[in-house]
Amino acid sequence: MGSDTAATGGARAEESLLLTPGPTPVPDEVREALARPMLNHRGPEFASVYRRVLEGLREPLGVGAEGAVVVFPGSGTGGFEAAVVNLFSPGERVLVLVMGFFGERFAACAKDLGLQVETIEVAWGEAVSPEAVAERLLADVERPESERIRGVLVTHNETSTGAALDLAGVAAAMARVKGHGALLVADSVSGAGGMPVRMADWGVDAVLTASQKAFMVPPGLSILALGPRAKAAASRSRMPRHYWDVRPYLEGWERAITPYTPAVSLFFALEAALARLAREGWENVFARHLRLAAGVRAAGRALGLPPLASDEVASPTVTALRLPEGLDGARLRAELAEREGVVVADGLGPLAGRVIRVSHMGAVGEAELERGIRALARTLVRLGLPADEAAAVRAARAAWAR
Amino acid sequence: MGSDTAATGGARAEESLLLTPGPTPVPDEVREALARPMLNHRGPEFASVYRRVLEGLREPLGVGAEGAVVVFPGSGTGGFEAAVVNLFSPGERVLVLVMGFFGERFAACAKDLGLQVETIEVAWGEAVSPEAVAERLLADVERPESERIRGVLVTHNETSTGAALDLAGVAAAMARVKGHGALLVADSVSGAGGMPVRMADWGVDAVLTASQKAFMVPPGLSILALGPRAKAAASRSRMPRHYWDVRPYLEGWERAITPYTPAVSLFFALEAALARLAREGWENVFARHLRLAAGVRAAGRALGLPPLASDEVASPTVTALRLPEGLDGARLRAELAEREGVVVADGLGPLAGRVIRVSHMGAVGEAELERGIRALARTLVRLGLPADEAAAVRAARAAWAR
Numbered sequence: 001m002g003s004d005t006a007a008t009g010g011a012r013a014e015e016s017l018l019l020t021p022g023p024t025p026v027p028d029e030v031r032e033a034l035a036r037p038m039l040n041h042r043g044p045e046f047a048s049v050y051r052r053v054l055e056g057l058r059e060p061l062g063v064g065a066e067g068a069v070v071v072f073p074g075s076g077t078g079g080f081e082a083a084v085v086n087l088f089s090p091g092e093r094v095l096v097l098v099m100g101f102f103g104e105r106f107a108a109c110a111k112d113l114g115l116q117v118e119t120i121e122v123a124w125g126e127a128v129s130p131e132a133v134a135e136r137l138l139a140d141v142e143r144p145e146s147e148r149i150r151g152v153l154v155t156h157n158e159t160s161t162g163a164a165l166d167l168a169g170v171a172a173a174m175a176r177v178k179g180h181g182a183l184l185v186a187d188s189v190s191g192a193g194g195m196p197v198r199m200a201d202w203g204v205d206a207v208l209t210a211s212q213k214a215f216m217v218p219p220g221l222s223i224l225a226l227g228p229r230a231k232a233a234a235s236r237s238r239m240p241r242h243y244w245d246v247r248p249y250l251e252g253w254e255r256a257i258t259p260y261t262p263a264v265s266l267f268f269a270l271e272a273a274l275a276r277l278a279r280e281g282w283e284n285v286f287a288r289h290l291r292l293a294a295g296v297r298a299a300g301r302a303l304g305l306p307p308l309a310s311d312e313v314a315s316p317t318v319t320a321l322r323l324p325e326g327l328d329g330a331r332l333r334a335e336l337a338e339r340e341g342v343v344v345a346d347g348l349g350p351l352a353g354r355v356i357r358v359s360h361m362g363a364v365g366e367a368e369l370e371r372g373i374r375a376l377a378r379t380l381v382r383l384g385l386p387a388d389e390a391a392a393v394r395a396a397r398a399a400w401a402r
Numbered sequence: 403m404g405s406d407t408a409a410t411g412g413a414r415a416e417e418s419l420l421l422t423p424g425p426t427p428v429p430d431e432v433r434e435a436l437a438r439p440m441l442n443h444r445g446p447e448f449a450s451v452y453r454r455v456l457e458g459l460r461e462p463l464g465v466g467a468e469g470a471v472v473v474f475p476g477s478g479t480g481g482f483e484a485a486v487v488n489l490f491s492p493g494e495r496v497l498v499l500v501m502g503f504f505g506e507r508f509a510a511c512a513k514d515l516g517l518q519v520e521t522i523e524v525a526w527g528e529a530v531s532p533e534a535v536a537e538r539l540l541a542d543v544e545r546p547e548s549e550r551i552r553g554v555l556v557t558h559n560e561t562s563t564g565a566a567l568d569l570a571g572v573a574a575a576m577a578r579v580k581g582h583g584a585l586l587v588a589d590s591v592s593g594a595g596g597m598p599v600r601m602a603d604w605g606v607d608a609v610l611t612a613s614q615k616a617f618m619v620p621p622g623l624s625i626l627a628l629g630p631r632a633k634a635a636a637s638r639s640r641m642p643r644h645y646w647d648v649r650p651y652l653e654g655w656e657r658a659i660t661p662y663t664p665a666v667s668l669f670f671a672l673e674a675a676l677a678r679l680a681r682e683g684w685e686n687v688f689a690r691h692l693r694l695a696a697g698v699r700a701a702g703r704a705l706g707l708p709p710l711a712s713d714e715v716a717s718p719t720v721t722a723l724r725l726p727e728g729l730d731g732a733r734l735r736a737e738l739a740e741r742e743g744v745v746v747a748d749g750l751g752p753l754a755g756r757v758i759r760v761s762h763m764g765a766v767g768e769a770e771l772e773r774g775i776r777a778l779a780r781t782l783v784r785l786g787l788p789a790d791e792a793a794a795v796r797a798a799r800a801a802w803a804r
Contacts (some may be wrong), residue, residue, distance in 0.1 A: 002418060010600060015439065016439070016441070018441065018442060020442045020444075021444070022663065023441070023443060023663065024440065024667055025439070025440055025666075026439070026440045031437040031438075031439070032437065034437050035433040035434065035436050035437035035668060036433075037417065037418075037420075037427070037428065037433070038420055038425045038426065038427055038428045038614075038620060039418070039420065039425070040422045040425070040743075040747070041425060041621070041743050042422075042747070042748075043739070043745065059533075072476075073475065073476050073477045073480065073621065073622050073624075074474075074475050074476055074480070074645070075475045075662045075663045075664070075665070076663060077450055077644070077645055077661070077662035077663075078475065078476070078645050080644070080645075081644050090642075095761075108644070109644045109645075112642060112643060112644040112647075113642045113643075113644055114642045139536055210663075212440075212663060217661040218440060218665065218666055218667035218668075219443070219475065219666055220475050220665035220667070221476075221664050221666065222620045222669060225453065227488045229454075240492075240515045240642075241514060241515075241518045242479070242482070242483050242486075242510070242514040242515055243476070243479055243480050243483040243511075243646075244481075244645075247703075259479070260477045260478065260479035260616060261424065261425065261477045261479075261612070261621040262477070262624035263477070263620065263621050263668075264425055264614075264620055264621055264667075265428075265436060265620035265621075265622070265663075265667075265668075266667075267619075276590040288759065290625060324764065335443070343442050345442070345444070346444070355708075372751060376707045395415070
């Protein structure tokens with residue numbers, strides 16, 4: 001162990017450090033907002049909060065002048081369902097880009113709700129290329145109009161692998177396929193707020209996200225942003241829908257009328273979180289996430305836990321680190337949590353036990369990540385692996401200093 | 403004005419008093435729980451919270467040994483949708499008992515999601531009689547099997563009118579119609595936790611409720627309790643569903659695995675609220691609500707604002723008070739809020755401006771309601787009506803003393 005270990009001694013006595021990719025730590029000022037006294041959701045005070053939150057979400061999502069934001073009581077998965085039931089009609093065909101667990105879930109959601117689902121799949125840890133999407137749509141133009149792909153459903157940032165999609169590139173590739181009008185719908189649950197989403201500029205029709213990731217708010221808010229083509233689709237869709245129907249939200253938002261009771265406390269929290277992020281400046285927020293990601297990746301390499309995703313597709317918000325053969329991932333995570341108070345996430349699906357996932361989104365900074373890296377190094381040593389804590393910290397700090 | 407007005411003088415300086423029928427005031431200990439630091443929803447600490455909440459909901463809902471409780475991130479309306487998509491199949495017929503705004507919403511939800519909807523409607527403020535339900539089902543037996551009513555969807559406590567349904571009576575009446583297997587599904591969003599729900603004893607198949615009413619928690623949790631027949635129906639239903647699908651919840655609850663991220667902070671809050679209510683004792687909680695309701699009704703009568711619902715069908719949790727012809731309800735509520743800090747709700751639908759709705763559920767007691775009654779009396783006097791504050795308070799106290 002390095003000589004500077006003493007500085008973080010007594011980790012067990014410290015507060016637990018949450019480095020899971022959602023829920024992420026909630027800053028004190030956001031927790032205080034959360035605990036504000038309840039108020040009438042139909043009164044003027046909540047109306048102001050509601051409008052400020054919808055307004056505050058426009059910049060990080062790049063909604064543009066013609067777009068709209070809807071916030072439901074729900075989880076991220078609710079955003080999948082809201083996108084599917086509002087934008088498509090029963091039996092329509094969609095193409096889902098599957099890069100991991102959450103791509104599979106998006107496909108399952110669309111299928112469960114009655115769409116015909118085609119996929120482009122890549123190995124977990126890789127990203128689908130814009131060219132692959134363009135090729136598929138070019139071939140699709142050969143089909144009769146009624147059979148064609150109506151939507152491309154993508155995972156902007158695959159939380160299960162730490163690989164990010166070139167969303168701008170996919171949008172541009174789709175635009176190059178003349179005469180193909182498929183909607184581009186992005187799950188950016190673990191992306192939005194931590195990496196740029198420029199719906200209007202890029203030509204993304206709908207983006208769904210949630211409160212508990214880069215927005216630093218507890219789980220319970222499902223966010224769906226719609227561009228003009230998505231709004232038009234929502235008025236045409238013949239999918240049975242009630243709870244997730246965006247139409248009453250779009251009609252009522254100026255009067256701050258929600259069709260049913262909003263999750264008031266989580267709105268207080270999101271208002272506080274958006275204010276904090278806007279004060280930092282969204283470009284600074286995005287740059288911070290990139291910088292932190294580079295440090296975690298460098299530290300992982302120094303510890304013999306290389307990132308699953310290559311640098312070209314590295315997520316700014318979450319990194320999956322590969323574990324060496326024979327290392328018991330469950331034991332590693334348990335030791336980390338119990339002896340160091342540091343909580344990281346297991347891999348999902350086929351990656352369970354084979355990677356750990358370290359979040360660097362939201363309210364974590366260099367100090368927290370350094371604590372996490374040191375704790376990870378010490379735990380590896382305890383488990384008999386030759387991890388060099390000092391080297392890992394040096395590698396991270398070098399990346400952060402850039 | 404009565405001589406004891408001085409005791410509540412300076413109302414504007416006090417904290418605002420929320421007497422709306424949801425969201426209701428959140429007690430300090432529940433707000434503190436809400437603001438606890440975030441944790442990993444897949445770790446052992448959340449698993450304990452999750453199990454305690456599901457366990458704690460069983461008694462107020464009378465779930466019985468064979469029943470199950472599911473908690474979704476969502477609002478009360480989400481519970482409507484969850485009941486519809488899990489218990490029925492496309493095109494099936496249901497009978498909805500409509501006693502007000504929320505009965506209409508339940509009917510709209512069922513229709514939007516593809517069911518055939520029949521209704522029994524009564525004037526707003528009245529309750530459907532168990533006999534009317536039995537009659538309809540008796541006639542229904544004449545239909546061919548495939549055309550029959552599969553479910554009876556009811557509002558246990560109509561928040562828009564302050565009228566409660568005799569749910570036990572409806573269940574008993576349905577049981578008397580031999581050979582009719584319709585499921586009984588109750589919206590008890592503003593009932594459960596404030597009035598008895600004994601699913602297993604009465605023979606109610608499913609009950610949906612929410613966090614923000616008698617359970618004293620902020621909005622954002624949608625609760626669905628299922629008896630054995632409802633669980634069986636959920637495994638047969640052919641309705642397209644994903645987010646609201648109860649099956650992964652029922653499979654995962656013992657391991658505390660939710661199919662997607664739960665609203666962690668609201669679980670902390672519900673755990674604290676359920677502990678507080680269990681300490682009081684559920685029978686005491688129900689008796690308290692009945693007693694408070696009687697006082698509010700008596701005070702309303704003393705002020706010339708008689709309850710909309712008769713004593714026979716009076717809700718234990720919310721009272722709609724009729725306003726005299728010519729009194730501007732919006733002005734009354736605005737004066738109450740601005741000059742007295744007391745927030746009551748407007749009527750809904752055709753009752754907008756014609757009633758005010760006063761909640762007496764959850765974390766409000768005699769002191770809060772007396773403040774509300776005094777404020778209401780003073781406001782009526784200010785608006786030129788002959789209201790006797792002292793008499794109203796005497797009437798309420800007499801009811802509370804019984």
